[in-house]
Amino acid sequence: MVQTICCIGAGYVGGPSMAVMADRCPGLDITVVDLDQQRIAAWNNLGRGSLPVYEPGLEAVLSRVAGRNLRFSTDVAGAIRKADMVFLSVNTPTKRNGHGAGQAADLTYIEKAARQVADEARGSTIVVERSTLPVRTADVLHRIFANAPGARFEVLSNPEFMAEGTAISDLECPDRVLLGGNCESSLDDLQSIYAQWVSPERIIRTNLWSSELAKLTANAFLAQRISSINSIAAVCEQTGADVDQVRQAIGSDSRLGHHFLKPGPGFGGSCFRKDLLNLIYLADHYGLTPVADYWRSVVEMNDWAQQRLARMIVRQLFGTLRDKTIAILGFAFKADTNDTRESPAIAICTELLREGAHLAIHDPCVSEQAVQQALAERQAGSPQAGAGQGSFQVQHRIEAVFDDADAVVLLTDWAEYGELDWSRLAPRMRRPGWVFDTRRGTDLAAARACGLETWAIGSGEQF
Ligand code: NAD
Numbered sequence: 001m002v003q004t005i006c007c008i009g010a011g012y013v014g015g016p017s018m019a020v021m022a023d024r025c026p027g028l029d030i031t032v033v034d035l036d037q038q039r040i041a042a043w044n045n046l047g048r049g050s051l052p053v054y055e056p057g058l059e060a061v062l063s064r065v066a067g068r069n070l071r072f073s074t075d076v077a078g079a080i081r082k083a084d085m086v087f088l089s090v091n092t093p094t095k096r097n098g099h100g101a102g103q104a105a106d107l108t109y110i111e112k113a114a115r116q117v118a119d120e121a122r123g124s125t126i127v128v129e130r131s132t133l134p135v136r137t138a139d140v141l142h143r144i145f146a147n148a149p150g151a152r153f154e155v156l157s158n159p160e161f162m163a164e165g166t167a168i169s170d171l172e173c174p175d176r177v178l179l180g181g182n183c184e185s186s187l188d189d190l191q192s193i194y195a196q197w198v199s200p201e202r203i204i205r206t207n208l209w210s211s212e213l214a215k216l217t218a219n220a221f222l223a224q225r226i227s228s229i230n231s232i233a234a235v236c237e238q239t240g241a242d243v244d245q246v247r248q249a250i251g252s253d254s255r256l257g258h259h260f261l262k263p264g265p266g267f268g269g270s271c272f273r274k275d276l277l278n279l280i281y282l283a284d285h286y287g288l289t290p291v292a293d294y295w296r297s298v299v300e301m302n303d304w305a306q307q308r309l310a311r312m313i314v315r316q317l318f319g320t321l322r323d324k325t326i327a328i329l330g331f332a333f334k335a336d337t338n339d340t341r342e343s344p345a346i347a348i349c350t351e352l353l354r355e356g357a358h359l360a361i362h363d364p365c366v367s368e369q370a371v372q373q374a375l376a377e378r379q380a381g382s383p384q385a386g387a388g389q390g391s392f393q394v395q396h397r398i399e400a401v402f403d404d405a406d407a408v409v410l411l412t413d414w415a416e417y418g419e420l421d422w423s424r425l426a427p428r429m430r431r432p433g434w435v436f437d438t439r440r441g442t443d444l445a446a447a448r449a450c451g452l453e454t455w456a457i458g459s460g461e462q463f
């Protein structure tokens with residue numbers, strides 16, 4: 001019976017998922033470890049500062065389990081030695097250099113973590129893949145463990161399906177828990193943990209490769225729906241149709257459903273793009289070029305969705321952004337998270353800066369340092385680095401971004417932007433003034449009543 005768990009990786013998945021597991025399984029003793037000392041210190045700072053991950057409901061769960069049966073530590077080796085089961089929740093970004101750069105997953109972190117498990121584990125240890133991995137990564141792990149002298153290993157796949165912003169409810173009431181593996185007794189051990197709060201019909205068992213592929217496929221299908229609706233939003237704008245009416249009509253078809261049909265500035269987040277690229281790389285590797293091209297088009301549509309918004313804003317503002325101030329509402333890739341990885345705001349702001357704009361950026365949760373880092377990294381990686389003449393400033397008070405702004409661009413679907421008091425904010429702006437709503441997230445009728453020109457994604461009745 002499993003009693004002691006070590007989770008390697010204290011990030012957006014490792015922290016919240018182990019907090020919920022500790023909460024639901026008081027008999028388990030769980031240690032979450034990470035090489036990043038600052039991250040571990042922040043997790044241990046509950047109630048005294050901000051946690052490394054902003055997630056509604058997370059603090060309440062942590063306050064029940066921290067110090068009881070959940071610990072955060074930098075002692076990776078010590079936690080592995082004590083564990084019956086090791087979860088691998090490390091990051092798996094897209095490779096930046098060398099063979100497969102820009103597409104293949106960078107397995108450096110997973111390999112390092114596995115080697116440390118091989119060196120430190122004692123006795124019989126179940127190793128569980130929680131990170132999203134290329135299909136057949138379990139083979140790599142088996143080979144690393146085959147050379148380990150001190151222990152016997154079984155590898156299982158248990159990909160995580162939570163979304164940021166709703167992580168706690170997703171983890172507490174998952175649509176399904178997927179367990180992949182070839183060893184029935186190890187699968188039973190893992191299932192007996194989830195069975196403490198997940199009903200049996202929601203626990204699916206498959207072989208290792210189906211489990212690894214199902215995770216990539218789920219993200220690819222979700223991303224595909226967003227690219228699909230964003231493509232239709234652009235058609236709506238040209239034809240007089242309205243994307244909200246179209247999505248209501250098609251979502252009512254029970255075969256299609258209403259979820260994941262909201263148009264926006266393109267999907268962001270750390271996973272959709274990297275997992276699509278991972279699938280494309282896999283298809284190319286097996287010579288399945290039409291399959292790779294099919295999924296490539298989902299990524300291309302997403303890039304286009306972001307570029308077209310930046311170009312449209314420049315066009316509406318008379319073709320130049322020099323000496324113009326643009327208020328940016330939202331920098332996180334979606335509401336209810338402080339995560340900016342692959343946020344559409346990064347690509348769109350970079351384009352606007354390149355056109356010479358001054359950006360006044362507001363986000364209720366993203367720190368100034370995170371905005372600076374994201375924009376600096378993007379500009380450094382761009383072929384036109386240095387071309388931008390623009391500048392930006394992060395404002396914590398929302399009113400401040402409206403001061404002398406020529407335009408407001410809503411990029412993240414934070415609820416508070418739906419409640420903006422335009423009669424108070426619009427007079428702070430220059431005229432003519434514009435509002436570009438890429439999320440259908442604010443009251444444009446109220447903005448229009450204050451004399452502003454408005455644009456909403458997917459609306460055929462613009463300007
Ligand atoms: P993250 O970058 O937030 O966290 C990963 C952590 O692992 C980092 O803190 C890093 O320091 C640590 N780490 C890396 N190598 C290590 C090592 N050898 N020893 C100890 N610590 C190490 O990443 P994340 O968002 O939590 O994602 C983790 C994995 O889960 C990825 O594969 C991702 O695709 C997948 N996933 C993420 C989400 C999500 O919502 N973020 C959801 C489902 C699945």
Ligand code: UGA
Nearest residue numbers: 160161162163164226260261262264267268269271333334
């Ligand atoms: C996504 C999946 O939803 C999770 O199931 C998965 O576990 C996770 O990726 C992962 O593997 O990391 P996440 O990226 O956190 O979760 O957030 P989503 O809610 O999926 O949103 C992703 C992006 O799509 C955001 O930029 C969001 O604004 C956008 N989106 C989402 C839309 O533009 N329209 C929609 O209808 C839904």
